[in-house]
Amino acid sequence: MSTPPYQLNTEWLRRQLDPFPARKLLLDFDGTLAPFAVDRMSVNIYPDVLPVLERLNNNPRTRPTIISGRTIADLERLIPLTPLPELWGSHGLERRHADGSRADRPLTxxxxxxxxxxxxxxxxxxxxxxxxxxxxxxxxxxxxxxxxxxxxxxxxxxxxxxxxxxxxxxxxxxxxxxxxxxxEKGTKADAVRVIRDESGPEVLLAYLGDDWTDEDAFAALNPPSLAVLVRPERRPTAAQLWLKPPEELATFLTIWGEFGDV
Ligand SMILES: [Mg+2]
Missing domain, CATH: 3.30.70 (Alpha-Beta Plaits)
Structure with missing residues (x-):
């Protein structure tokens, strides 16, 4: 296809990642790491994706950050990773650092x-x-x-x-x-901007999301950082790359983790 979002090409992805020894992976939860369920407290990360995610989470160089519309309390119950990675809840209004400390924004x-x-x-x-x-x-x-x-x-x-x-x-x-x-003061883009500014320009970011609420997060990234739509069907988006879950998502995460081994 000649217009974004492009389908996954593993060689292209490696070429994008290779020049950046420092990278940060930002992940939405529902619809991205875990398929939807009618009971929203019974969602599970795709079985093919979980082991790859555990591996990324166990390496300080590849530990992901999860950014969701859910509350941190929900995320703590639903994410089966130990230790928990950094979590942003309620569309950027709640933040739980990887050490467990909180930095939430005040409400009016x-x-x-x-x-x-x-x-x-x-x-x-x-x-x-x-x-x-x-x-x-x-x-x-x-x-x-x-x-x-x-x-x-x-x-x-x-x-x-x-x-x-x-x-x-x-x-x-x-x-x-x-x-x-x-x-009104919370969007996932707020979380992305804070992380982007804290990380500095030498860090390559990738944000993976599925929903309309992820579009502003995609737009908050500057190239060469990667905005990635994860969704069974392609649709108009600000993302550059489109992954069909779970297989292509697992492949992307595996390639992301390769540099953590060197
Ligand atoms: Mg989602």
């Missing part, structure tokens, strides 16, 4: 008021399993529901809250299988 009182009102409404208006309370927003999930039912849920949320979001310091973010009303 307008947000806390809005969160409380929306949570109260959701408690009576929607099925409990569709509502996820996070530290920095409320997510509404309709994965697994009929399209008609999903559309009705979406409309109720919009009708009730779309005019209040600005006053609550909130925005509505679409994700694969729902929407999240969340604190």
């Amino acid at each position: 009182s307008a947000f806390l008021t809005g969160f409380h009102e929306i949570a109260q409404w959701a408690g009576t208006a929607l099925p409990a399993e569709a509502v996820e309370h996070k530290a920095t927003g409320i997510a509404f999930h309709w994965r697994g529901r009929e399209a008609v039912e999903a559309a009705a849920m979406r409309e109720r949320i919009d009708t009730e809250w779309s005019h209040h979001l600005e006053a609550f310091d909130m925005v509505c973010h679409e994700f694969d299988g729902g929407v999240e009303l969340r604190f």
Whole structure:
């Protein structure tokens, strides 16, 4: 294919990585390392990917960083890596360093008021399993529901809250299988920019993600750092490279780890 995102070419990838002895791998979790599941606390990293990821995590030169829309508390339960790598949760608002210390961003009182009102409404208006309370927003999930039912849920949320979001310091973010009303100051791109600035220009970054919320993270990378879409189907994206999980993802991670051995 002549336009990005390009399919994986292992020789091309090695040529991109070779000039950079210092690299940092940034990974989204849901849909990227782990396939989606209706029960969002029962997701597991692809069995073919987990051993490669464990190997990267056990080498200080290749230890990854995971950046997710989930809370850190969720990530700590779902990521079976020991020790846990650095984690960013709630779209860049929560940060757990690899040593376990935390550096979270403060929320506003307008947000806390809005969160409380929306949570109260959701408690009576929607099925409990569709509502996820996070530290920095409320997510509404309709994965697994009929399209008609999903559309009705979406409309109720919009009708009730779309005019209040600005006053609550909130925005509505679409994700694969729902929407999240969340604190407007967090995006995955914030996490990428902090890491990029801390790392310096000599460090090659790669960010791997699947969803629309990963697009701003892709855009926050400067070439030659790599933005990589991980998804069964190709789609328009700011990423340069497209990996079909799990096989191509496992191949990419294996090649990424090669330099850690020398
Ligand atoms: Mg994802």
